[in-house]
Every structure is written in C-alpha cells, then in structure tokens.
Amino acid sequence: MNPDDILPTLLDRVAAAGGGAAYFSAQELAVWPASTLARMKEMELLVPSTPAASVVCPGCEEECAMPVEMATTAAGTLRFFVVCDRREDTAHVPVPRVQLEQWQCSPRLLADGVAKLVGLRRSLSDDDPRRLDLGVLKGTQASAHVVLHVESALSLHLAGHVLPLSDVLVWTDKGMTVERRALVRCVDNAVAGAGAKESAEKRRERLGARRKELIASGVHNFNEVLAQEEGLTTTRIKQILKTKPQKQLADAKDSVSLLGQLQRASSGEVNRQP
Structure with a gap:
C-alpha cells in the first residue's frame, strides 16, 4: 500500500465504524509500509485489540470465514483451530496465533492524538462517542471549542466552521501532523450564530x-x-x-412562593380566631 493512502484509509474505516472502533488484522497490516505502521503504533493511532473471533480458514482454496476454536494442550499451551464440516478431507484446521492478532483505531484515539498535537486539554470522559470535545483552542483574537464529529466522514467543528478531518491532517516521515494555523484562522473568523453550542448548565x-x-x-x-x-x-x-443552575433557582422560587402562601394562610387563620 502507498504510504499516502494509509491515513485516509484509517480515517475512512473509523468513520464507517459509526462511533465504534475499526479493526485491522495482522494480515491486512502486513502490506502496510513498516515504518508508517510502526509510527502509527508509537503515536497510539493503532493499539492492540482482542484476538479475532473468526478468520478466513487456511484449510483450502475456498477461503471460508469461520469461527475460531481454542483448546489447551497437555503441555498447557493454547491451540487455535477451525472446525471444518464442509469437506471430507478436512476436520480441525490449525490457525497460527499471529493470524488472530488485530489492532484497532477509534474516534477517541484520534481525538486524543489530534488534541495532543494541537496542544489542547481533552476531557477525561465523552458522553457521546460520535461527538468528542478536543478542548478549547486559543486564536489570536478569540477562543473556541474544537469538537470531533463522527458521521459519514470525520470532521472538526469549531467557531461555526466544519472542516473535514482529512483536510487538516498530514502524514510525513515523522508521523501525523495537524494544520494548526488553519484551525486558528477558523477561531479568529467565527461564523456568527453557528457552531457547536454549550448550554450554561453544561458549561458549569x-x-x-x-x-x-x-x-x-x-x-x-x-x-x-x-x-x-x-x-x-x-x-x-x-x-x-x-451561579446557581436554572432548576435550582426555579426550585428556590417555588419554595419561597410556597412559604409565602403558608404564612398568609397561617396569618388568616390567626385573624379569624375569636
């Protein structure tokens, strides 16, 4: 695979996962340029995942997708295999452990990576896996939240602007970089009345x-x-x-109103007494 195609492939696969993780088998990664793959792992754009639960069976030329079985040998080691009932000349087909190895990338890993490169402080938790806050970016004239949106494609939303993530990420010999100046220009030239909005209570x-x-x-x-x-x-x-949240203010007003009613009622009862 051409090194220039790897980052776009990664972004497309993550977008297609719809907020979840995208998985890459060891066989698939074997055709990626070794230096690019190593750098992606160093930058934690790709991290180890659980072994694959199914594989393309290596038993014959049919290349069937089959579930992987596991057993423990007498020596205590794990043995992986596929149980094939589709041919008479195959039964248990051994599967090399390396064939089960897989790696993953997710919106959260991308958000962490971009935030680190730009110098933003990421939140420790994300309420919505399709909308990840990367932090506040300071421009020369203003500041704005940078939010990664996961839709049919990945995009950054800031100050009313929407930028395809692929447009601001560049892969070089040193790894992934971000066109920070493009983001700063968006912050300093905000679109009025647009962009991701945060309620006062959510901000608090x-x-x-x-x-x-x-x-x-x-x-x-x-x-x-x-x-x-x-x-x-x-x-x-x-x-x-x-500042008190609006609900607390409303509850406080209701309490004051109720107290006033009780006081007036009590006063009326006292005045009516002989």
Whole structure:
C-alpha cells in the first residue's frame, strides 16, 4: 500500500465504524509500509485489540470465514483451530496465533492524538462517542471549542466552521501532523450564530468537573489554571461556578412562593380566631 493512502484509509474505516472502533488484522497490516505502521503504533493511532473471533480458514482454496476454536494442550499451551464440516478431507484446521492478532483505531484515539498535537486539554470522559470535545483552542483574537464529529466522514467543528478531518491532517516521515494555523484562522473568523453550542448548565458542569480534577491532582491555583485553559479571567470562572443552575433557582422560587402562601394562610387563620 502507498504510504499516502494509509491515513485516509484509517480515517475512512473509523468513520464507517459509526462511533465504534475499526479493526485491522495482522494480515491486512502486513502490506502496510513498516515504518508508517510502526509510527502509527508509537503515536497510539493503532493499539492492540482482542484476538479475532473468526478468520478466513487456511484449510483450502475456498477461503471460508469461520469461527475460531481454542483448546489447551497437555503441555498447557493454547491451540487455535477451525472446525471444518464442509469437506471430507478436512476436520480441525490449525490457525497460527499471529493470524488472530488485530489492532484497532477509534474516534477517541484520534481525538486524543489530534488534541495532543494541537496542544489542547481533552476531557477525561465523552458522553457521546460520535461527538468528542478536543478542548478549547486559543486564536489570536478569540477562543473556541474544537469538537470531533463522527458521521459519514470525520470532521472538526469549531467557531461555526466544519472542516473535514482529512483536510487538516498530514502524514510525513515523522508521523501525523495537524494544520494548526488553519484551525486558528477558523477561531479568529467565527461564523456568527453557528457552531457547536454549550448550554450554561453544561458549561458549569464541565468547569466544575475540571476544577475537581485539578484539586484532586494537587493543583492549588486551580481557578487560575482553569481560567488560562478557557481563555477567561479568574473572576469570570468564579462567577460561572458560583451561579446557581436554572432548576435550582426555579426550585428556590417555588419554595419561597410556597412559604409565602403558608404564612398568609397561617396569618388568616390567626385573624379569624375569636
């Protein structure tokens, strides 16, 4: 396979998996350029996966897809084989263990890799495997969240812009790189009224969770660090985290209203007493 085709192949396979992992067998990877494959593994774009549960049976020229059976020998080693009942001249067909080896790539691995290259802080958890927040990118004039969307193709959403992931990733002899300047231009030239929006409550929850992470890791100036990450002032960070969510405000108003009704009712009963 041509080295220039490997990264597009990887991205297409991950997109086709629809938010899940894309799997690559050892046989498939054997035709990839060794240096490119090694670099992808070093960058953790490809990581080891569980052994394949089925293989193309090596017993004959039919190349049937068959489930893999496993047994333990008297010596205590594992033996892998395919049980073939389709021919009279085959029964148990041994399967080399290396043939079961497979590697995987997922949206999360790509998100981690891109965020690291751009210098963004990724969230520790993703609520939606099809929408992964890479972090806040600071431009020269503004800041914006960069979000990886998994649809028919992979794309980055930021400041109202939508960029195909394949357009901002470049593979060189040193590995995968990101066209960071293209992302910064999008941040500094935001599209009004568009882009991924984050509600006030979701933002408060995210910042609160991040502050807990910083405190747990022993960071004392957590508000300052959080402000720097978000491109805000420390005062603004405190204001956001101090503001009560709308539901709490509504519940508080309901409680005050109910208390007032009870007080008025109690006062009326007292006034009606002889």
